[in-house]
Amino acid sequence: MVSGTGVEGPAYERFHIEAKSADHVYNVPNKFDVHAKRLRLAAMLIHETIRYRFNRDIVLSRPCIYGVFSGRLGGFKPIKQRCVGCMRCVQEYPHIMQVNYGKKYRELGDLHWTPESVFTILYESSTGKIPVKGMGYKGSFSGEGWDGIWTDMSEIVRPTRDGVFGREYISTSADIGSKPFFLDFSSSDDVTGKKIRLLQSSLPIMLQPPESSKLDIGIAVKQSASKLGIYHMSRSPLNAYEEDPWYVPIVDKANLGKLNLDRAPMIEVDLFTSNRGLIGELRQRYPSKLISVRLKIDEAAEDEACRLFNDGADVIHLCADYHGFDYSKTHSHISHGLRRVHTRLVNEGIRDRITLIASGGITRAEHVPKAIICGADLVGLDTTLLIALQSEFKGETRDRTDCRLASRKIEVAWGAQRLINLMASWHDQLIEILSAMGMRDVRRLRGDVGRSMTDEELREQAFEGIDKLS
Amino acid sequence: MINNQAGINEKHSERIHHGLDILPSLKYGIPGGLGNKRWTGELLLATYLQASTGQPPSNGLEYRIGDSGGGFDVLSWRKxxxxxxLATEEVDLGIPLNNRAVGAKLSIPFPFYGGGMSFGSISLNFMIARARAAEKLGTYMSTGEGGYPEQLVPYKDHIITQVATGMFGVREETMQYAPILEFKYAQGAKPGLGGHLLADKVTSEVARMRESSMFTSLYSPFPFHSVYSVEDHKKHVDWIKTVNPRALVSVKVSTPTDVDMVAIGSYYAGANIIHIDGGYGGTGAAPEIAKKNIAMPIEYAIPKVHRYLVSEGVRDEIVLMASGGIRTADDIAKAIALGADGCVVATAEAVAVGCTHCGNCERGRGCQVGITRG
Incomplete structure (x- = not known):
């Protein structure tokens, strides 16, 4: 608590997330499927036995440095889970060896979640580390939404690598609530006038598991959020949440009476299922609490955001579907709606007096800074949490009311550590992005589109004058 | 035991050479797990074939573009x-590397040279192979930041000494060998992040070369902690010209939104070559988030820099080299059409000697074909 200001949150301490290994408990498919044509392998063994004059060491020497052909049966029964797809065996014995992407690996995910993105989340949540690989980028040139945005870097400014390694501090904390334009002080230096209602989150991230999530997942989310110093949202009337200072209840007309809201630092009104009248009702009943309003992004989102500000909302939670597409007729990517709402609030002169949370389709670490560049103060994570906890794909995950991701039974402590690991990895990756820009504070990044480049704009400029093929 | 090891080495050398020859024939098809959108299986096989024969494929293998859906892969040539x-002999592919009135008049017979790959991240054998090729072709290759192994000294007239932020292995002696000195401010694959040589790769040799401790991670900081302005950069260039007045100065930067400003700053600081390295370039190890998301691809940076240098009236005095995702001869031609003088290639050289672009270079076990160190 900062004295007299009403800013709530822990006193200053250097933020650090402690990652610990939390291995997968459910099987993860092998990325590669190695197959040896056994007859040809036997023929090759005979050939090499004669050629190398029964020298066992030479004949049985295999090209694989990852031990795929270790064990008594050697190449006849490759240890598939060790294969990293280096292809050395195929290079040496193309007539015998085949390495393909595994069938189960290829089937992983849905239209939005690629097998690679699922693997990335699994890696991050099991290790807490930043994914590091050799060679250059291997994917598509660009893509829709976040994939069509690049972040900037600066050739000569600090803090950069220094920030990554902690010699200089890069802040990733975010403020939630409404900031006044100025403060009034009394003669004794106390802040007077309207009390500032501001919460602080260690990361610009809120956790909000899909509603279909099982109870143990909710508890794991709660434990990880409190350890991380970030907020989590749920509409579940769970007793375990009642004393939790990091819990934000989502309310609507249906569950209003079932939730104990007295301890909650912030209440979220769900406009998907309620009308705006509930905002005034809650504001009257809980004048000191922050009121957040969950709003779907559509054609009217920016007008509605201004109205909600006037209705007394401190926070607007802009939601797209779980694949990151909005509810307008064109189903545009969330980045467009977010930029529109942010820009409108800036133009209205009220941007700093309201917090924007963006959720839906935030499924990779790089989506966090990109959403912030587009105007969000924080992002909400949903299906990503379930992927980290090894939930199972049963179909498309796009629909908020029918997300086809089946949560599995988990140990709460394991689940909490997986989520802490995921956040540790994303925190470090956020710092990588900020450090490349020479930026010390993630709050400075909000709406700073000059720190980004879009594929559309760059292509227009760079390829100007080049004929387009029809 | 020694004989066995020699036999094992011989067996696998022979097998892999056979494989690299036979795979591009497509007798066994294109291996399903080979390649990715930027370096497709076909492109890898086509590069093996070109490295074996010196000729482009005649069996229909795609050797010009990948499957990334953008950039060079969607640019095609106007009829x-x-x-x-023109007859082949009428085409001059050579480019000068110094367009200023003063300094050595170096040129290369075709518009590309080898990019920086450091000792430690790549093996000595591959380094020497690159140096020999550069000598034979009359071009250059860059040491990268990791020192200058003495085995490279015989090829010193074709070796660019890189001076990067960690200054690993940078000595006056190695700077004085060089016909071109390259300042590396940033690398396209990890722009703004510096370098990180994983502890596993810091063997006794590497530690000796870099004057550090064995099996300890080595970081090249970002940025140069003595350079925070164009004026500081000019002092750097002056320093290097004092140490080696004969050498041309190349300045390697990545591709932020203001890459055009950076280029003009380098020009005024006295650089002969501005080398821009796009976001999709290669690396021995980098965070995936950096490769994909930070800084613009080279296809967009080249015209931006070229036009700005033209508008400032200095384009003819500085050489613009482009790297970071230059995979094929077609890419080089397209980069030049977009405004570069030439290109710097590195990953393609690794593919030519058997790299599969699998991306396991950073693992403790190292590279399966011995290109990177393990």
């Missing part, structure tokens, strides 16, 4: 119309 086809 020449009535323009007559």
């Amino acid at each position: 020449p119309g009535d323009m007559p086809r």
